Amino acid sequence: MFKLIKYLKGYIKESIIGPLFKFLEACFELIVPLVMASIIDIGIANNDTSFILKRGAFMVLLGFLGLVCSLTAQYFAAKAALGFGTALRNEMFSHIHSLSYSDIDKIGTSTLITRITSDINHAESGVNLILRLFLRSPFIVIGAFVMAFYLHAKLTLIFLAVTLLISAVIYVIMTKSIPLYKGIQSKLDTVSLITRENLTGVRVIRAFSRQKDEIERFEDTTCELTKNQIRVGNISASLNPLTYAILNLGIVAVLRFGGIAVDIGDITQGELIALINYMSQILLALIALANLIVTISRASASAIRINEVFSLKPSMTEKSVSDVKEASSDPDTPKVEFRNVSFSYNGTEASLSNVSFQARKGETVGIIGGTGSGKTTLVNLIPRFYDASEGEVLIDGKNVTEYPFSELRKKVSVVPQKAVLFRGTVRENMKWGKRDATDEEIYKALEIAQAKDFVNDLQGGLDAMIMQGGKNLSGGQRQRLTIARALTVQPEILILDDSASALDFATDARLRRALSTRTKGMTVFIVSQRASAIKNADKILVLDNGKPVGIGRHEELLRSCPVYREICLSQLSEDEVSKA
Amino acid sequence: MKKDNDKVLKRILKYTKPYGHLLLFALLFTIASVSMTLYAPVLVGKGVDLIVSEGNVDFEGLYPLLIRLGIVIALASLSRWLAERCTNKVSHNTARDIRIQAFKRLHILPLKYIDSGRHGDFLSRVITDVNQVSDGLLMGFSQLFNGIITIIGTIVFMLSMDFRITVIVVLVTPLSLFVANFVAKNTYHMFKLRSETMGELTSLVEEMTGNLKTVKAFGYEKEAQKRFEEINSRLRKHGLRAVFFSSITNPCTRFVNGVVYTSVGIAGALLAIKGAISVGQLSAFLNYANQYTKPFNEISGVIAELQSAFASAKRVFDIIDEEPQTPDPEDAVCLDRPDGSVVIKDVSFSYRPDIKLIENLNLTVKPGQRIAIVGPTGSGKTTVINLLMRFYDVDKGEIIVSGYPVKKIKRDSLRSAYGMVLQDTWLKTGTVRENIAYGKPDATDEEIENAAKAARADSFIRRLPKGYDTLVSDNDKISEGEKQLLSIARVMLTSPPMLILDEATSSVDTRTEINIQKAFDKMMEGRTSFVVAHRLSTIREADCILVMNKGKIVEQGTHEELLKKEGFYANLYYSQFDI
Incomplete structure (x- = not known):
């Protein structure tokens, strides 16, 4: 995947502005609960209606700023991603056309076609998501960590354990599913090969009345494809529930050890609630991350296939015009x-x-x-x-x-x-x-x-x-x-x-x-x-x-x-x- | 557009019917997981209430509560997992069914559709569009279910706490649905446009990359690149619009959510000042306000995905809805032992109504006759074969085989009465053996080898790296001539009662051809055959030579008769000695 980053070249500005504004939006979002807390602690405690209204207006303003930032981020991310896909497609098309006859004999054209269409599409949406959402989650996780550490250093250990566990889960699922996605893509190649073959050979197939067998062949391949898709899907499906379970068990732990901490007077009840809030925030961020991983792993499987094409160097070299020798002008x-x-x-x-x-x-x-x-x-x-x-x-x-x-x-x-x-x-x-x-x-x-x-x-x-x-x-x-x-x-x-x-x-x-x-x-x-x-x-x-x-x-x-x-x-x- | 979408949705749902039980399970598991998920914060809240301050923590009550919380969490994730597995299965299986149905269509569509269609476009519908549908379904089922149930659940929980704030939440939230709907409406066309442009691009890639050798032979690479880049840049433009507009849904609904959260905060705080609710209840409300609005966010994301899934589904359904060839009539006969007689009566046919091709063609073929069809290119020879094989239906008149009009004969039965070898050879991906046995899959190895020997293909097959088990694919070095030999062997094996040879040996060298000819002669003995050829040596022996020009039979007779006539055929024959 990273090998392909160079195709973002013309969109450096966009690829920086996108995540940057996403980061700003995340910050605005992180402030909102603090404002709310001040409404409860000061506004309600002092029966101050105008304070509540002022803070409320401030929250709406924050929301609006968040909206503007987010729209900006989406726009630039989409622009960068589509620019990336377009550049990649152009480059690949021209690369394919630089291959020699014997190279073409070797790979075959039908797989080139899926690679230049479907694989690049996957890579493109992968980049879009990375720019839009992928970076946001680490911001929030780190932010929540810092706050938790500030509140109670020892309880942060629970945070650490939870985050490590979840990362491990994500890692295992990713390494398991990426090769499977590659398998799906090559099954898809076969499906497309059969379809193409049936389109070109329609006369012969009908002449020999082999329609049923061709349909069967297609069904078999499609069923295998589906089986693989379901298999990968099931692996990915365990991601959400697992992260949810790990994180909430983390909250149980926070309650358990936080209870002891409160009992001996290390932290207050309010701070305990804050800790639980930060834990939830981490959960939300990681779930968003986990959801992206399906798309990302598909994208990187496609990226591998794209790179395979690029690694195919044309086996014939061309003399440049400058060092060309004069042809003989002798009429004999x-x-x-x-x-x-x-x-x-x-x-x-x-x-x-x-x-x-x-x-x-x-x-x-x-x-x-x-x-x-x-x-x-x-x-x-x-x-x-x-x-x-x-x-x-x-x-x-x-x-x-x-x-x-x-x-x-x-x-x-x-x-x-x-x-x-x-x-x-x-x-x-x-x-x-x-x-x-x-x-x-x-x-x-x-x-x-x-x-x-x-x-x-x-x-x-x-x-x-x-x-x-x-x-x-x-x-x-x-x-x-x-x-x-x-x-x-x-x-x-x-x-x-x-x-x-x-x-x-x-x-x-x-x-x-x-x-x-x-x-x-x-x-x-x-x-x-x-x-x-x-x-x-x-x-x-x-x-x-x-x-x-x-x-x-x-x-x-x-x-x-x-x-x-x-x-x-x-x-x-x-x-x-x-x-x- | 709305109506369109509804129709598409209804059709997709029809495809999910066989998996209704799985959907029901998914629904039940989702309900279970959502209620557990909603219940967990209540337990956490209760837990917090037990931890009041220094020296004031009720450990006795806390521990059982934590165990209960643990069980709730475990159940929530388990049921969520099961629900996802169910939806996963439903969506992929549904997509598979749609894909297979589209593919099946390919085999009952009239050839006219396939000959005129763009193969790349068809491909992109069967491959990319169906994928889009399954992605859409997956998101639709898992997140839509989850979202809707979460909304209902949260309303119930909130109502049980305070009526007034619930009303505020319920009134403000539809705003986000409104925004989402607005965006969806406008992006549908953008996605459709994008899909179309993608189809166009695939078509070009298919044509250029598929014929890469020709492209290179003419140094057309730059030109192809230019055309590609033009479509590609249009794709970017349409894609940017579609992607951006669909992605603004999320921030917009998030903004609405912020407004909801703030409204609840302000209203709650004001009520708290009046003492109508406690601070604890307010914080619970804020919690639920978040729970309640989050699914709206997800739903709007899902709607964007569904939009593009619907646009794709429609393109796939377009194929499925394409008018198929007229089916064989109920009482269609199966040719048991065709006697080999063929009568063509007053037949007219043209590919396009504005260009007349064959008009009032008449011909009577007795069983066992060999008919040669000659004529300049474009005179309608191949068309006659298209009609004999019923690849196309005649516009007027009728063709009678073995005493039955072809429209009364089952297509499969009619076609298997003929053995056909075309100039455009087609081999499937598979071994040489499988290819030869294409017309008779249960043939023994011996039969296959005998057929190959008769077609003079045996010796070159044995020279291949793996002999009869060599894989034939679209990028290997089996020459055109060798492919023709294989397709001849394919027909030799089936030994059909009638033969159609359309330039069957045009790429085979003449020495080999003569040998094949002998085998064909032996095979054609007593069988009716139609031979299109340019080599007059092949034609000389025919019982009857049809000379075609501009869609009409201009002369008819044996070689000698026609030479004596000194007409069109004689001219054609002598021209080979010119220069």
Whole structure:
């Protein structure tokens, strides 16, 4: 929890003013009984009506001052806490977005989502309560202690014992419940995972009529969650009664030993009543504290989860713009070059081994191979989504790790396998590639991607709304839009990672023709399963189980590479193969 | 707003009904604990009276009194503890029931709702909002009960001492209720606004963080951050208002309490001068005035919490109230042995009334036929499948399967007659084995492995770290193609009478595909199948090829017939040799 304090930075003033005014309010409140005592001792004893009225007015004034102080405190506390939450949320969001692909693979996105929403909410209300109420209780406890000591030093021992006992109880309950709250939070993760999974998989679930089982699975997890919640709740529920019992037994002790003290004349009856009053005051303060502890322990469990995210350091470092080396301007330098590149996701099994090739400016490179042969892995190394385990990946003769990310993203544009679109208009989605793209540029990209016609048919054209995930478009439409989005970047290198799989042959062919004629100088990588999609490429790279087994043109490979030949024949008839 | 709240409250209370006995216990224990708590100060007062001055302490009377006090204290805390346990159980169980009901809704809502909804919003309702409800209930039950009983108890105790001062206390205190009510009324909307903004934020996080890789591929991080910060700052604004205004209740009621305390003090003192009451009674009154007003404080805090719980509950109830799909009619049939015939008669359908999609579609499929559906993207191929599976209902016309109109067939029965493999693969979190057995949970290991072998998935599964027991989760390295193989194995295992393959092998390499194709061919023998594909090699063998364009069937026939026609299909076919 304390690690997060730095997010209160911009709110130092508020975080001091809040508790300070709370303290003032507590002081005003402590004076009230004294005034009342003077009413009884002086006003009633002397039958002085005007004294009673004056003191009464004074008490109302104290109350009013207390109100003002308290409102001020609430306002500043709320301001500080919400500022804290907002800063924390912003920071976490940006931290998450600084993580690399392999980091994301490791944690998974669904837990990140609960952490940035529900966990930060808990932390936020925790801070609010600490600022508002947490500090007030110690003020009052200490104040009451001082007064008791002033009245009778020995009886203060009872106070000490009571306070220590109660603190012990609070401590035990806190240490018991914090880990449980953490467990609840992770159960909540599971509940949210199941819900999400059911939302995305609704078709498959219905197709297999597994609704009942999914509901059962959800019920089981929810019941476990509830069980845990009740368990923690029961532990917390013992807090109030225990503190109440300890404190009142303290009062019994005060009566017992106070009785003896009065008997031998150490204190008076009035002072005994005062002692009991202070004991009650401590009780009230500690109960308020105990009630807060539920919220605080939940907040600190959440804080731990938040810190876990922050402790995840991005595993990829970015070169700052200043120490970037000049790229080679020699026209003979290959645009993209792989030098003995190997890669493995987990450090053991190589997904890619010893790949070397060059691609020149304006060339089209086809990459083909079976499922799991490492095609996607290979192209993911070019925009540096992952870092090569061995060897070098160069763009314009310079290692990709030497580029700042922003420059790399401008040079290289990727259309991934999974066509992801975002809620918003078509135009907004297109502008992902280039923030200031004009309609003209967008239309050009749409035209090349063979998407202009259907976009024009949509109601609103570029202003047509796309639902989350592009649900209101067909698979092929989504793919073409993602291709167009990549084209608006006007990249030097375009990577199509099996991104035309949902297109029919005619559209696919038109797309490739447009790409080769209308994007002069762009180096294009086409990853595909279809031999027809890549057979006209300037260079074809054939991968098998992560190893390059052939590089060359279609005709050469047909002759020299058995894997390639086999792929081609599996898709096209003998006649069709030779037709090319 | 008031009416709204009442309605929400009534509904929440309905959910607590099954736990009525626990609530009753909670009430009884609370009554016990409050009366003990109120009785304790009386005993303390009596104790003080026995300790008068030096040499004048009645130890004989004091000790039994202290023992009695000890017992009262023990009983008070015990019953308080039991009461809290009861309310704890009630509130968490109630929240659980609401959560499960909302989730169940998800499975009977029409797909239209789920396709158009924001998943993040739905999530935040099922997770965050339900939590808010349980927090609210917990506070509501424990503190509201306690508070109300304390108020009643104190009035009784005060009345037994002096009528006039009691009247003053009772008259002034409602002020604090008035303040609390005023605040609550104004904060309801603020909390609602806050919940909505939170939902918006969750939606964005869901979309951006869920697709983090795409975000990074386009260097969109800054933009996403900007959007996030914009919503976040709105959240702060709404949150600040909601939190601050709800938190002023407490100081305001405390101020009113101060006024009550002072009024009692002044009135009491004046009466004491006249000799109407003793100083001892006055101090007892002051004590009770405190006891009496404290619960008002708590109640106002509870009301603030309840406000936000109600706002959340309403959002959850909105889901529960969402119109479900028309239920299966009473006399709906179960397809026992579907013969595999499918007739589509004059069917029209569109997702949005303003954009027409499929119009007057007609098709007769004989049992065992293989139907290929081809056409440019967006021509309505996937929509046909949505209709066949009854994910969506037709707007006009009807679909007849095995002689029964689909509306007369139980949905589950209709759907299990088809085996479906979609382009968008979906696997659940679980082992590979569980995923393959998804359609037939009681399958033996041997059956599962045979299905995987038929789908050509066996070899890659064996290469996984734990083979068939490898956990599939949303962040691992099983490729799209491998996921497709798994979903094919899933269907292979159920061996349904009819098949629907929507681009089932689009991400699988063609050599593997040919092998799968053989397995499918074997499987499809005698089974009706619908195949959407782009690879013409897959399509060539079909008994009938439907060529779709703009929602209509433009051509229909076998591969050879259609090539001879030199129409749309021929064009499509030859285009693959272009360039």
